[in-house]
Amino acid sequence: MEEKSIAIASRMDSEKAIALAKDIFGFLIEKKYPVTLETRLAPKIMSHSAMDLSLMTAENTRFVISVGGDGSLLRVVNRLSQKNPPPLFGVNIGSVGFMDESNSRTIFKDLEKVLNNEYVIEECSKITPFILKKDAERIKLDNALNEILIISSKNSKVLQISVKINGVFINRNYLDGVIVSTSIGST
Template sequence: MKIAIFGYVKHPEMMTSLTSVLGSIYARQLKPILEKELYAEALSSGLDVANLQTFSSAEDLDDSFDLFLSIGGDGTFLRSVNFVRDSGIPVLGLNIGRLGFLANVQKENFGQALECLLNSRYAISKRSLILLESDLPCEEAPRQQIALNEIALSRRKTTSMITVETWLNDEYLNAYWADGLIISTPTGSTGYSLSCGGPVISPETRALVLTPIAPHNLNARPLIIPDNMTVKLKVSGREPSYLVSLDAKMITFANETSLTIKKAPFYINMIELQGESFYKTLRKKLLWGEDKRNLKQ
């Protein structure tokens, strides 16, 4: 088994966790390949990795890889998407962060997780992504960007609202007067969108949700749409520009830039180990249905 490993190098437990991970991999005679920045940090920290191969971009990952391992938290998992992209390589998140909703394997259980993988005791959860396109070039990003959780538009350098004009399949929907607007996938429905009053959507649901951020209108509520719809947006406001976040990445766009958001033509293959599921994670991590009446006597 060939395993690509990516991690959040600034985490204080990163090198300790990587040492443990590599030990489990070597014990099973598997082949680790480290992301270039992680490799450099491991080498400078005195880890015995000098003979390991590295990768630095999505172009370095081909179909010879069996697994992409993300070590960190949910933010690290989201950054992994830009390496995996449309390769189809299954992704497993090892949590050394806080919540660990996407990165839901605890570091002390990594050995067990490997055994599950080697013995095919897992399922693949196909997670949809969304694609952002703009009609004007941007110095900070190419014309196309992807996100697994959400794309969020928000005000920049001002306390004033922005206006987000919205079209669905070229039909005018609304102008949101708000601090911003979130376009979320089912995977992202438990993140920023949820914090702004959006619904939780099961990952297999073929839908997107539009969730306004602090709208100045009692009638502006989250809207669920089919994921085959194309969303077009245009922002205006008192400042000449606004922010767009794609998961963990921030981009600045000039007002009146036309943005198009649609479902990406590929999925991320997220590994669910035997005994784990989206609904179990809801109960365990977000305390879904927590009620003292549900406790067993």
């Protein structure tokens, strides 16, 4: 059986993130691991095996390394296959990275641990928000890994909000807004 590849995705508007992604790529290639680059990252590093995030699953990808920060991690989560996605390993390059496991100073030491199977996978739930319009039209929004914020688009306007969990009615009230958070927590 062919060994699953390790995928690398990166924040694309940061030279620091792209440079670190390139260093991670070199580190993995030197250790003879199969590596796949996110399609939009591949031209920045080198002509190499590339794949769209939506095609990456646990069957073909050992894990995905997301280089950037929380925003990059959330982008990757929303673009990965929703059916059996691979595990995700976040690398923060800035000062805020609540959801990332590593940073630019410790990445290679942390990556060695993962490659040596010294890790625990944390299963995370996502929230699937919908907007129910007055005409009963239901609009699905992007899944959220950590939180959703619901507020009025008009100043000083309250909303009538109904909360259901798995279809079970919890509460209905008039509110200025509400934050709904998963176990990951609100950033």
